[in-house]
Amino acid sequence: MRHTIDIDSYAEGVLAGHRPTLARAITLVESRRPDHAELAQELLVKLLPHSGGAHRVGITGVPGVGKSTFIDALGTHLTEHGRRVAVLAVDPSSARSGGSILGDKTRMERLSVDPNAFVRPSPTAGTLGGVARATRETMILMEAAGFDAVLVETVGVGQSETAVAGMVDCFLLLTLARTGDQLQGIKRGVLELVDVVAVNKADGPHADEARKAAGDLSRALRMLQPAGGVWRPKVLTCSGLTGSGLGEVWDAVNAHRAALTESGELAAKRRRQRVEWMWAHVRDRLMLRMQQDSEVSKLVPELESLVDAGELTPTLAAERLLTAFTGQSQQETRV
Numbered sequence: 527m528r529h530t531i532d533i534d535s536y537a538e539g540v541l542a543g544h545r546p547t548l549a550r551a552i553t554l555v556e557s558r559r560p561d562h563a564e565l566a567q568e569l570l571v572k573l574l575p576h577s578g579g580a581h582r583v584g585i586t587g588v589p590g591v592g593k594s595t596f597i598d599a600l601g602t603h604l605t606e607h608g609r610r611v612a613v614l615a616v617d618p619s620s621a622r623s624g625g626s627i628l629g630d631k632t633r634m635e636r637l638s639v640d641p642n643a644f645v646r647p648s649p650t651a652g653t654l655g656g657v658a659r660a661t662r663e664t665m666i667l668m669e670a671a672g673f674d675a676v677l678v679e680t681v682g683v684g685q686s687e688t689a690v691a692g693m694v695d696c697f698l699l700l701t702l703a704r705t706g707d708q709l710q711g712i713k714r715g716v717l718e719l720v721d722v723v724a725v726n727k728a729d730g731p732h733a734d735e736a737r738k739a740a741g742d743l744s745r746a747l748r749m750l751q752p753a754g755g756v757w758r759p760k761v762l763t764c765s766g767l768t769g770s771g772l773g774e775v776w777d778a779v780n781a782h783r784a785a786l787t788e789s790g791e792l793a794a795k796r797r798r799q800r801v802e803w804m805w806a807h808v809r810d811r812l813m814l815r816m817q818q819d820s821e822v823s824k825l826v827p828e829l830e831s832l833v834d835a836g837e838l839t840p841t842l843a844a845e846r847l848l849t850a851f852t853g854q855s856q857q858e859t860r861v
């Protein structure tokens with residue numbers, strides 16, 4: 527039996543911070559049913575004027591670096607200071623394999639029972655594009671519900687870091703001290719996205735090593751990210767386990783926000799992100815529609831084998847697929 531969904535009461539519930547309604551609204555946003563998608567957009571349009579109020583922070587790092595311990599401790603630190611904290615995740619691996627790398631909310635023991643926090647595991651809605659869309663829209667729901675710090679966790683699978691960096695104000699990388707090349711194991715593309723780096727597990731016998739690693743990383747980043755912007759990435763040390771250095775990491779995240787706000791860059795960045803989100807959605811949907819198109823499907827096996835055998839150029843094959851999809855020859859300018 528189909529339940530009718532009353533969007534006005536959903537909107538009221540979310541704005542009142544009513545947790546069960548918030549959870550239902552997120553489920554609606556994550557749903558892939560076309561009728562749900564339509565209702566979700568109706569809800570989001572109502573809530574959009576109430577969104578945008580949170581400090582949006584992306585957090586990345588390889589599995590085992592201590593992300594969940596760090597977020598549990600940082601989030602608790604924030605709620606103790608009167609903040610309302612939402613933790614979201616972008617983990618496209620959960621969509622592919624059915625099992626997620628980031629796991630679920632039980633990893634954050636304190637935050638998951640904190641009345642001023644809301645921990646939501648990654649949506650499992652298909653492609654990275656689908657997962658990122660659902661997370662972005664969930665962020666709007668969270669802000670409308672009054673959460674003023676949104677932490678978006680991701681693990682470095684595929685392009686997920688780029689997707690998360692494209693939806694937050696500040697991008698934080700957690701890393702570990704390593705002997706030898708400090709950049710080893712950190713994807714170069716990620717270093718170009720980071721605003722703050724925290725060398726984690728700087729406790730016990732590893733504290734000195736972490737401080738040295740932070741110095742090395744700081745120098746490496748200076749070379750990678752040219753001066754001239756309003757912010758230069760900061761590298762700090764911390765321990766999610768003992769809590770030491772967490773305040774300083776959050777201070778750096780706040781300093782980043784202050785610098786961007788003052789220069790007008792924060793508003794500009796969010797505008798750019800909204801437009802980019804629109805195009806990302808277009809790309810994602812267009813690709814899906816094309817793959818599902820019956821004319822395209824008929825051609826795919828033959829074209830793939832011709833390209834595979836080196837008998838047709840990939841460009842020509844792609845043009846044929848596009849022609850089959852749009853039903854017209856492609857006369858556009860070459861790119």
Ligand code: GDP
Nearest residue numbers: 588589590591592593594595727729765766767
């Ligand atoms: P995640 O996979 O990045 O979410 O990492 P976890 O938070 O699950 O932590 C992985 C392991 O590292 C666990 O055994 C933690 O107890 C340990 N760990 C996490 N943070 C710290 C830290 O700050 N110091 C130390 N020494 N160990 C930590």
